[in-house]
Amino acid sequence: MNNEATSISSEEKILTGDRATGSLHLGHYVGSLSRRIDLQHQYHQTILIADLQGLTDNGFNPTKVSSNILNLMADYLAVGIDPTKTTICLQSALPALSELTMYYSNLVSVSRLQRNPTVKNEIANKEFGTSIPTGFLTYPISQAADITAFKGTLIPVGDDQLPMIEQTNEIVRKINTIADKKVLVECKPLLSKTPRLPSPDGKNKMSKSMNNCIFLGASEKEITKAVKGMYTDANHLRVDDPGQIEGNIAFTYLDAFHPDADLVQSLKDHYQRGGLGDSKVKAVLNDCLQELLAPIRSQRELFLSDKAELLATLKAGTVSAHEETQQVLLDVKGLFGLNLFEI
Amino acid sequence: MNNEATSISSEEKILTGDRATGSLHLGHYVGSLSRRIDLQHQYHQTILIADLQGLTDNGFNPTKVSSNILNLMADYLAVGIDPTKTTICLQSALPALSELTMYYSNLVSVSRLQRNPTVKNEIANKEFGTSIPTGFLTYPISQAADITAFKGTLIPVGDDQLPMIEQTNEIVRKINTIADKKVLVECKPLLSKTPRLPSPDGKNKMSKSMNNCIFLGASEKEITKAVKGMYTDANHLRVDDPGQIEGNIAFTYLDAFHPDADLVQSLKDHYQRGGLGDSKVKAVLNDCLQELLAPIRSQRELFLSDKAELLATLKAGTVSAHEETQQVLLDVKGLFGLNLFEI
Structure with a gap:
């Protein structure tokens, strides 16, 4: 238990996660993993393995995503994330996340997405040319779906990710305005106090894509x-x-x-x-x-020597996450008058 | 049975539908409904009540959509669409459609969407100003999800909708290229031979939004x-x-x-x-x-005097459509290596 954690209300729900595009490295360890290990003892914490988000810039190279899901699971468990305390779940197995994205898409303008500073920077850094995948431009909407589907109130982010929190809260306010009641809750960023770990060569941040990592x-x-x-x-x-x-x-x-x-x-x-x-x-x-x-x-x-067991652990977390996220989807569909029946 | 229908292979699967933004009128009757009544006797035909698509330009006015779902059902049944022959189903109740949209979004560039002539025209005709809802710009991707989820091969459209067929087939080819096998099938347009019915005042086409319709x-x-x-x-x-x-x-x-x-x-x-x-x-x-x-x-x-029965009919069609569309979703997830487990 560290000081940071004790200053947080235990009512908070923490949503965090990683794009499933590679294994985790020492930068993740100091930046997010060690904090998650602390936070899981006091709060309702969910870790989302973001395979769908990983596909937004790997649509034509899906193996890069699918092959890393169990690597992430093994990383989490190996550092001490406890699946009985932290819900670990798989984004692509949770239909509510895609469905909420559809509803929210109608409440966010294209120009608002194009102004998002985080996405603008990322687009500039990637080699999309003029072919920006639609899913990449729109991923802040999908991220808002993730956060709200888990009723996340406290989102661990770097300061470069603050525009994502802002976008999420804009959507939350729009939904609540349409509903004329508080269907969704706004979230707050939980900024890391640890500076980003540089790469061993000192030239860049440690990054999977730059191949300059010390992996776990x-x-x-x-x-x-x-x-x-x-x-x-x-x-x-x-x-x-x-x-x-x-x-x-x-x-x-x-x-x-x-x-x-x-x-x-x-x-x-x-x-x-x-x-x-x-x-x-x-x-x-x-x-x-x-x-x-x-x-x-x-x-x-x-952990990697028993993939069936790893998968079972991921499935168990995802089943629990499914119940949680379906409820929020039902609430949002209800506000749109579209909860006519369940199938 | 008309000549048009008999010239079609009975292997064809027909997907058609209407945005749930109003009741149907005489223009629909001559343009699409009478044809659907013919086609249902020979082909696997699905009618999708497109409430999600209706929301793409009514995100802040959802009642316009939700209040029209049962009106559409009543219109269909009243003109002679037979729910034992035609699957009538509700878009928002089929998670596979939203999930497929997420996968396809990564395979279509933003500029490709912005070049879509149908969407360009529609955006010019609507009063979005600079605030084009993201869901509206991206609806051709969602439409491709609809068509492919039902393995639609023959899509009744007006010639203004041909770019939608083209966009769908582009996605189909990309998916099949990634999979290196034929996971999805291309579709063909079924163009109407009936000219569009003018409004009674002769000034425009008959259109719900122009309030110049003779409703059914x-x-x-x-x-x-x-x-x-x-x-x-x-x-x-x-x-x-x-x-x-x-x-x-x-x-x-x-x-x-x-x-x-x-x-x-x-x-x-x-x-x-x-x-x-x-x-x-x-x-x-x-x-x-x-x-x-x-x-x-x-x-x-x-039909409208027994809404519970109408709803039950819609639900029955949607349950059957759910099975059908989940199978296609599984195939597509499989190609992306993301069919790890079912929950």
């Missing part, structure tokens, strides 16, 4: 290789020279992952004075990452 | 009033003068609705020679329309 399932060799190649201080040519900490990725990782803050501080002091070589710093970091990832890797392999 | 449920008085006000020949000032048939709406309606073509021809000859007054022509037309619509009106009232 990385082998001992892969970890060692990534740490060895890690960017430190380009001007720190001799061991005796004073070295720089700012922008030194090895120290950024030590700050993020080493359990002994005092030891890290003493290493920093030594490095800045001079006399501490990069290889020694990296050796400490390597030990620390190996220690962190070894049990996760073996747990991950264990 | 019109009262005796409403029919008489519409016929009396009908445009004939503005230059036919005296009974003895020769009158003109071209553009004379009274004769257009006689051609469309009077069962005795010889009688209509003799009236035309007389009118053109001179000596036949508009009021006499209109009296014949009035008798004919009263005779056509009286049984439809009373059947319609009878």
Whole structure:
């Protein structure tokens, strides 16, 4: 239980999730996974494996999405997400999410979508050319469907995702105005206090698409290789020279992952004075990452060795999510006068 | 059984339907309903009550849609659509249609939608300003979902709707390319040979939105009033003068609705020679329309007097459509590797 979590009302419902386009990496671990592990003990938390959203820019390459669903499940369970506390569910198996998207689509103008800063940035970064898939432009509507279908009130996001929260709340207000009562609830962002973990080369954020990640399932060799190649201080040519900490990725990782803050501080002091070589710093970091990832890797392999069981766990969460989301769909259909019968 | 119908292979599956935004009128009767009555005897025919599509430009006015669903049902049954031969079903109650729309959305670019001539025209004719609802721009994708979910091969359309068929077949080909096998089948348009019925004032097509319709449920008085006000020949000032048939709406309606073509021809000859007054022509037309619509009106009232029964009929058709469309959804999800489990 951390301070952040205790400051949140236990009435809150947390919705979070990941696009099913790759396995999770250390950036996810510090950014979202460790927080989810905390939050699950106190709140109603749902993790959505967003395979449909993954398809919005992989429509012609669906294997990239389908092949990663169980990888995500294994990642979650291996780091300690507990499926008896957190509902883990699959987006494509929940028809209410698609159906709500249809209703909401009529309440959002095309120009409003085109103004969404997050989507604008993402479109600029991707190589769509003039062929922006419709599903990609419209995914903020689908995301609003996800959030509202779970009555999510608290949504863990980076600040680049704030426009998504805004779009969701606009839809919520429109729905409530049409209904003339509070059918849906607005949500709030839960901003991460952890800065985004840079990639080992220090050039970018760690990103699946840039192939510069240390995955949770990385082998001992892969970890060692990534740490060895890690960017430190380009001007720190001799061991005796004073070295720089700012922008030194090895120290950024030590700050993020080493359990002994005092030891890290003493290493920093030594490095800045001079006399501490990069290889020694990296050796400490390597030990620390190996220690962190070894049990996760073996747990991950264990879970992946029984895919039927993984699938059963995902199905159980999805069945529970189905009940929850169908109820919200019924409420919204009711407001549109379209709950004539159930089939 | 008419000639048109017999020229069609009985393997064909027909999908047709109406936006649930108003009751049906004489224009529908000559344009589509009478054909559906013929086709249902030989083919697998489905009529979709398109309430979701009706919402695409009525998102903030849902009552316009919900209040018309049972009116449509009553219209269908009153004219002789037989629910034991034709599957009549409700779009919003079929989750597969929304789910397929999500998958297809990733295969169609935004610019492709913006180039759709039908949608471009409709957007120009409606008063959206710069606020085009997303659901309206994207409805060709939803229509492709409808057609493919029923494996529709033959789609009755006006020629203004041909771009919708083209869009559907583009999606079908993309899906089949991704699957590398024939998961979906292409469809063909079934163009109407009947010219569109003009409005009684002769100024426009008959259209619910222009409030210039003779509805199937019109009262005796409403029919008489519409016929009396009908445009004939503005230059036919005296009974003895020769009158003109071209553009004379009274004769257009006689051609469309009077069962005795010889009688209509003799009236035309007389009118053109001179000596036949508009009021006499209109009296014949009035008798004919009263005779056509009286049984439809009373059947319609009878059906509407038992809404529970109407709803049960709609539900039965929708249950059958649900089975059919879920199977196609499963096939498409399978191709995307997303048929992991059923819930």
